[in-house]
Amino acid sequence: MRSPEALAQRFRETDRKVTPQRIAVFEALDKGAGHSTAEQVHSSVAENLPTISLKTVYEILRELSELGELVMLDLGTGAVRYDHNLVLHHHLVCNECGAVVDIPAHLTDLQLDGVQDLGVSVSTAELVLRGSCSRCNTQDPKQPSNK
Amino acid sequence: MRSPEALAQRFRETDRKVTPQRIAVFEALDKGAGHSTAEQVHSSVAENLPTISLKTVYEILRELSELGELVMLDLGTGAVRYDHNLVLHHHLVCNECGAVVDIPAHLTDLQLDGVQDLGVSVSTAELVLRGSCSRCNTQDPKQPSNK
DNA sequence: AACCAGACAACAATCATTGTTGATTGGGGT
DNA sequence: ACCCCAATCAACAATGATTGTTGTCTGGTT
Ligand SMILES: [Mn+2]
Ligand SMILES: [Mn+2]
Ligand SMILES: [Zn+2]
Ligand SMILES: [Zn+2]
Numbered sequence A, B: 001m002r003s004p005e006a007l008a009q010r011f012r013e014t015d016r017k018v019t020p021q022r023i024a025v026f027e028a029l030d031k032g033a034g035h036s037t038a039e040q041v042h043s044s045v046a047e048n049l050p051t052i053s054l055k056t057v058y059e060i061l062r063e064l065s066e067l068g069e070l071v072m073l074d075l076g077t078g079a080v081r082y083d084h085n086l087v088l089h090h091h092l093v094c095n096e097c098g099a100v101v102d103i104p105a106h107l108t109d110l111q112l113d114g115v116q117d118l119g120v121s122v123s124t125a126e127l128v129l130r131g132s133c134s135r136c137n138t139q140d141p142k143q144p145s146n147k
Numbered sequence C: 001a002a003c004c005a006g007a008c009a010a011c012a013a014t015c016a017t018t019g020t021t022g023a024t025t026g027g028g029g030t
Numbered sequence D: 001a002c003c004c005c006a007a008t009c010a011a012c013a014a015t016g017a018t019t020g021t022t023g024t025c026t027g028g029t030t
Helices: A004-013 A020-031 A038-046 A054-066 A134-138 B004-013 B020-031 B038-046 B054-066 B134-138
Strands: A071-073 A081-083 A089-094 A100-104 A108-112 A121-132 B071-073 B081-083 B089-094 B100-104 B108-112 B121-132
Touching: A004 A020, A020 A038, A020 A054, A038 A054, A054 A071, A054 A081, A108 A121, B004 B020, B020 B038, B020 B054, B038 B054, B054 B071, B054 B081, B108 B121
Parallel strands: A089 A121, B089 B121
Antiparallel strands: A071 A081, A089 A100, A108 B108, A121 B121, B071 B081, B089 B100
């Protein structure tokens, strides 16, 4: 994701209004950890903008992903995650605390040898690892960190 | 998945009854293409057993996956897919027709170089490719094949 | 034959997400 | 400063896959 200012400019350029709700969502995403759910974004924004509705948050998040400024991730955790990291990468979902960890693409050599022999053509490749994050790996388990 | 007979034996061994509904689901999975949804299994079984309820199908499928005889797959296609292929492998989801294609694990060199440097430990790695299946790749598009 | 797991109908409930409607507000171009 | 209309709001209803519930009945297994 780009800076809140860049997003505001993008919204103006595409004939969208830059409202306090949108600014607040831009900033929450910018400050946030990076794989928030819509509920989490709403909670975060509502600290300063108590009247914002969850519906509006959903709409802003959808617009951002339609503009390619945000990536919607379905990691099988129940709710969609919104990723502000636009660089190609993969993810690890912690089995203990549910945290989502970025796995840089260059750390995974993804050779698809002979896949084209199946007659298929591949446009995207998404790798989802499951295991333990560094927190749950180091510290004693069952510490409720982020979820 | 193993043969319907082996599953029946497994059910008897674990103090479950081998009912006509269970046998019918075993056989439908055995004959089926391999990545059916619960609805699809129900439709298939209902051809010969018109009175079977969708709820019962869900319960049998859940038992099979709890026993490790079936793999539940969430490929982001809306409904869970039940995979009777127990050998480690990956999947391609066709963007055109929605078909799910098995990608043998040996065709994908999955090197996770330096991932442990992040402090994480990996237990499973699931690769989901998106693109076109061989049918949609070869034939003219928009032919409604399997879904 | 008899017990009880399992199946059944017929629901209600869940949970994330989207849709609706009608009223209000405020951003931004003039 | 004004005005238009996009955007937001509340307050819901609806979606769709899946699970839960309850009370009844049936059929597998011993
Ligand atoms: Mn990420
Ligand atoms: Mn498969
Ligand atoms: Zn963790
Ligand atoms: Zn296809």
